[in-house]
Amino acid sequence: MQSIKGLNLEELENILKAWNEPSFHARQIFSWIYKKGAVDFSMMSDLPFVLREQLKKDFCFSDLKPVKVFKSKDGTKKLLLALKDKNFIEAVSIPAKNRLTGCISTQVGCRFSCKFCASARLGFRRNLSTQEMIDEILCLKNNSLDRKLTHFVFMGIGEPLDNYDNVIKTIRIVNSAESLNIGSRRITISSCGLIPQMKRLSGEGLQIELSISLHAADNKTRSGLMPVNKIYPLEDLLCACKEYIVKTRRQITFEYVLIKGVNSKIQDALNLARILKGLKLCKINLIPANSIAELHIEPAGKLETLLFRDCLLKKGMNVTLRKPCGRDIEASCGQLQLRYHCCPN
Ligand code: SAH
Numbered sequence: 001m002q003s004i005k006g007l008n009l010e011e012l013e014n015i016l017k018a019w020n021e022p023s024f025h026a027r028q029i030f031s032w033i034y035k036k037g038a039v040d041f042s043m044m045s046d047l048p049f050v051l052r053e054q055l056k057k058d059f060c061f062s063d064l065k066p067v068k069v070f071k072s073k074d075g076t077k078k079l080l081l082a083l084k085d086k087n088f089i090e091a092v093s094i095p096a097k098n099r100l101t102g103c104i105s106t107q108v109g110c111r112f113s114c115k116f117c118a119s120a121r122l123g124f125r126r127n128l129s130t131q132e133m134i135d136e137i138l139c140l141k142n143n144s145l146d147r148k149l150t151h152f153v154f155m156g157i158g159e160p161l162d163n164y165d166n167v168i169k170t171i172r173i174v175n176s177a178e179s180l181n182i183g184s185r186r187i188t189i190s191s192c193g194l195i196p197q198m199k200r201l202s203g204e205g206l207q208i209e210l211s212i213s214l215h216a217a218d219n220k221t222r223s224g225l226m227p228v229n230k231i232y233p234l235e236d237l238l239c240a241c242k243e244y245i246v247k248t249r250r251q252i253t254f255e256y257v258l259i260k261g262v263n264s265k266i267q268d269a270l271n272l273a274r275i276l277k278g279l280k281l282c283k284i285n286l287i288p289a290n291s292i293a294e295l296h297i298e299p300a301g302k303l304e305t306l307l308f309r310d311c312l313l314k315k316g317m318n319v320t321l322r323k324p325c326g327r328d329i330e331a332s333c334g335q336l337q338l339r340y341h342c343c344p345n
Contacts, residue, residue, distance in 0.1 A: 004059040005033060005138070006131030008169065009178050021051055027178055029055075034179040037142060064089075064135045069143060076326030079139055083108070083132065087125060089157055091136040093144055094325045101151040102140045104133055106167055107158025112192050114213075114226045116259060116289060116297045118335050119157040127163040133170040137180070152182060155190040155211075161197035168204060175206075184208045190255065195232045195240045202247040211253040211285070212241060216263050217271035225262065234275065242279060251281040258308060259289045264300035269308045273315035283318045290327060290335050 007015070009030060013023040028046055032038035039062070041047075041055045067088075068080040075095040082088055092103040110117070111124035128136075141149055152174060154160040160167045171187055174180050188209040191198070201210065216222035222229040232240075241252050254276065258264045276282055286309055289299040300308070305321070312319045327335070 001060045002058070003063050003129075003131035003135070004029070004055065004061060005063070005134040006129060006169075008173055009176060019051075019054060025051060030178045033138070037138075062135055063129070063132045064139065066139050066143070070329035072326040072329045074325055074328075076329065077140075077143060078326060078329050079136075079143060081136060081139060089128065089132075089136070091140050091156060092326060093140050093149065095147065099150045100144060100147045101153055102137060102149045103153050103156050104136050104170075105156030105158055106133065106154055106160040106163045110158050111162065112159055112226070112228050114192065114215075114228075116215075116225060116257060116292070116295060118292045118295065118330075121294065127166060128158070130166045130169045130173070133166065134173060137170075137174060141180075149180075150182070151186040151188075153188040153190065155188070159192055159194070160189045161191045161194045161201070164197050164200065168201075168206075171206065171208065188253075192226055192228050193232055193237045193240075194228070195236060198240050198244055202244045207250065209253065210244065210250065211255050212237070213257075214254040214272075215257050215259075217268055217275050221263055221268075225259075238275060238279070241282075245279060245281050249281070251283060252279070253283045253285050255285050255287055257287045257289045258300035258305055260298040260300045260304075264304050264308055266307060266311055269311040270315070273312055273317055276317065277315075283320065284312060285320050285322055287322045288324055290324060292335060 009026055012026040012029060016023050016025055025047060029044065032044045038044060041052045041061060044052055064081045064083050066079050067082045070078040070080070077093045079091045080088060081091060087108045089105040089108060091105060094101045094103060105128065107127050108125040109122050110120045113120045137152065154167060167189065171184070174182050174187065175184050184207040188211055189201070190211040190213060192213050213226070214222070215225050219229060219233050222234060245252060256272065272284065276284070286305065288305060289297050291297055291299065309319055309321055
């Protein structure tokens with residue numbers, strides 16, 4: 001059965017028209033789902049009874065169930081969510097001073113096999129539908145009633161641009177004034193660098209933020225870390241980034257995970273500054289690697305990390321160093337994975 005949350009406002013209005021119902025009920029339904037936190041159709045008290053019954057007959061309300069909440073000492077929360085086909089995904093909320101960011105999974109598993117990422121370990125199972133991603137977002141919202149979610153990053157399990165249509169539809173729903181009304185500049189997609197989809201994205205007219213996971217400044221190192229580099233090597237990727245920036249006039253953030261003994265030497269920083277030099281609007285976000293026991297990944301040392309950053313700063317680059325959140329509950333970058341095959345206790 002179709003879920004009500006996979007629909008945008010226009011689709012819902014068209015369904016109501018086909019039922020000979022006034023289309024303004026669509027806005028009321030949206031308001032119940034996205035603003036008033038309704039958990040089923042019976043709560044929608046300003047809708048005619050017959051319409052509520054019809055909705056119940058034709059649509060299900062929710063596609064996932066929260067089964068466990070993990071709370072970090074830094075305030076980060078990770079929700080373990082069960083899907084209807086008995087798969088599990090994870091969604092995370094990360095508090096900061098003036099914002100609460102929701103980190104959304106886009107796939108069950110991931111097909112890109114990055115060597116440092118826990119999410120890749122079990123391979124790819126399937127894409128998440130728009131309604132499942134909307135449900136993830138609403139579960140996070142219902143789990144932080146004291147604070148409003150202000151930002152969303154599509155950086156959880158999966159590769160968002162590999163589930164392009166569903167992710168873009170989700171973003172447009174979250175962005176619309178009738179639902180959560182989250183400004184597009186507060187929404188980030190993070191990608192391992194799928195060039196055809198980046199080209200498509202540049203034509204969407206969305207003012208969202210794009211992050212590209214770079215993690216190395218030469219093809220040998222990047223292909224060793226990210227097999228996708230063999231399909232879309234660095235020179236092609238950077239060319240696509242340049243085109244994206246020119247077309248959208250938006251900045252790209254390059255993510256760079258610092259891994260001890262792999263990509264954290266001064267020479268790597270110099271190479272990074274050199275290859276990004278031609279890009280007018282770009283930022284580098286350095287991420288201390290999160291250790292993942294099964295993958296034997298170790299973060300670069302503190303001093304090495306600071307020297308790396310300072311080298312980029314001296315070269316005139318715009319650099320930030322990400323503060324890791326939720327490490328104690330495995331909710332930080334690259335730590336989300338399909339650890340559960342049955343309901344945990
Ligand atoms: N597939 C997307 C989004 C998911 S990963 C992408 O590749 O961007 C979100 C971010 O976490 C990416 O930059 C990813 O490279 C990073 N990441 C993965 N494993 C990590 C680890 N062990 N430590 C720190 N960051 C990691």
